Amino acid sequence: MTPVHEPDELLTIGEMSRRTGVAPSALRYYEDLGLVGSVRTAGNQRRYPRHMLRRVSLVTVAKRLGMPLADVGEAFGDVPMESTPSHADWQRASRRWKKRLEERRRAIERLEHELTGCIGCGCLSLKACALLNPDDALAEIGPGPRRLEDVVEDADEELDGDDVA
Template identity: 50%
Template sequence: MPQIPEKIHELSVGQLSARSGAAVSALHFYESKGLISSRRTTGNQRRYSRDALRRVAFVRAAQRVGIPLATIREALAELPEERTPTREDWARLSEAWRSELDERIKQLGRLRDHLTDCIGCGCLSLENCVLSNPDDVVGEGMTGSRLMGERRTPANSG
């Protein structure tokens, strides 16, 4: 990674891209979504403060674990402006995401465990499939396709 001299307090979009590993287009996208900010020079060029490096790293790490950009933006909004996020900031913010990630891991485990059953089942029923309709009570009790007359709904299960 190219080194940026300490005396430089602002980075061009090219410098931020080279140092962070994020494409210039990604940086523009992050800025449009409110994840990072820049100021404009008199020549209308973007200039990013050095803390943008840490913010971009934070965004990219959060994206790698599947955190939506809106959630990342909310987390970054909790930090004071123009302050580089610290390890403690990351720990505090990521702790809030732990339960969401744990639930996603459980869902992926269920998908993995039922994938072979689904392929072998042959029901081709999106309405009753354990994978595509995981909360279907009837689907938990039976496998395979169903006849229309066998279907019971809360309205007619009397």
């Protein structure tokens, strides 16, 4: 169903840009990502429903917090684009947003803890260092100097490919 908007509810891309401080090119990019939506005039120009102001503002805040745009899209989830979202819609988005921020905070705290320890340590051990080899992931590949072997194997494959070509 095509949404119905009164003309005075719609903002041009220039108005949207002035109101939010976001460049028109960024607004188009956010639209490509599905973070904001617009309707088109008969002349195929973008017009933004007024409720898109909140979405763009939240994207701006998320960027300042270092939140990936994909996470913002997830946080917006089922918040409707075609009609003005209800209070309940934004409450659900807020809970998803908070969960994402908590996950990021925990990841940053973990990294901070590991980095602080490594700066004081300096051993650069592939076995013991959580920064160089998180959760001993290299052990799953196999025993021995996996990184060096992987580099040599990659180089061999490249050379074999050159012979075939």
